[in-house]
Amino acid sequence: MKLVWSPETASKAYIDTIKSCEARLESGVAELVAAMAAGWNAQLIVETWSKGSVIATSVGLAVASRHTGGRHVCMVPDEASQLEYFEAIEAAGGPPPEVIVGEPESAMEELQGIDFMVVDCQRSDDSKVLRMAKLSSRGAVLVCKNAASSGADTASQWRSAVEGGSRRLVRSAFLPVGKGLEIAHVASTGGGKGGRRRWIKHWDQRSGEEIVIRR
Template identity: 30%
Template sequence: MEWFPQDAMKAYLHTIQLCKIHNIQDCNLGGSRLIEPKYIEFVSALAAGKRARLMVQITPDGITALTIALAVAAKQTGGLLICIGHEDHIEKSKALFMKNSLENMIKFIYGNPCEVIEQYKNIDFAVIDCKFQDHLKIFKTINLNPSRSTMVVNNFHHRKDGISFAEVVEGKNCGVKSVTLPIGEGMHLTRIGSTSKREINRRYKRFHVTYEN
């Protein structure tokens, strides 16, 4: 899938702006675990640069700073973010989306993610938290766009089964490429399409340098 650097940069800068305004660059909105600023900005830029239209996030922590970043990317691409989680975690932070005109970019779905995910087909961009106990089941059932999709697995070092998404889908899809990046508590990227490990690493380094500067 073609890469659109201008869309990536706009989402990246918008995410930085929201982080500064709401002082959310260092923490999850739904918990106390720290999250690196460059991590959420990179993911936002990656989703926007790929012009992902249907995005999905599954996390046991409810709305997080990463949710905001994905909504920013959805606004840039004219897409939709599906946030799947528990109602109690999500309802507390929904007002933040309204304040930033992001409410039309996100749809909150409550229920068992393993069941809810089956409603969505040809997902362009997905973010799955390995702290979600049944993440391996999600790996096996999620329906990604076979020609142009990206799976981001965060908190990768928390996985207990030792299996990556790439290992689950390799052989079932064409052009599966994956790489683990040393940000957050481990982030594993799997690309179904033409993106190579070298290209993913190059994008990460470019945005990392931008943030540091």
């Protein structure tokens, strides 16, 4: 079974996020991630958040989870971040999602079958989150915010997230939305093409280089 795109569900989540966020929109990021999560019918949506971060993306993911009937989980590093997160989500008028407090190693033990994940390129711990993520067998979509200003090699992060198994990176792309979004689509496992390898192209918007990866 693979992720299947639903334009109708994506459109509904997009519109509902605009209505929910109103003036709090994060330069188009919130409604875009909401549309992607809902359009791919994500059943386990995971995001990372820490003190001082914006809340609009969380609102959008909460909207998406309502449309898909899935589970929305927010990972925070400490209790101070948890408290600020609950206050921010309450002020935004949305119901709080499930929150897990702690380091990526312990938090990921509770999360099996992630099919949509949003992390922050500016947070060093989030590269570890990507590597440790237990992705769904039907595939996954990974999103990294603040990609334009992080200077991080996000293409390497996507490769690290799918290394060591039958995972395959289908495609990755950079979108100039907000402070930059890096998006990667990971293939489903099983029922594949007999271990056939293929070339994946990734365009690095910061350096202007085309990166070719063989998986």
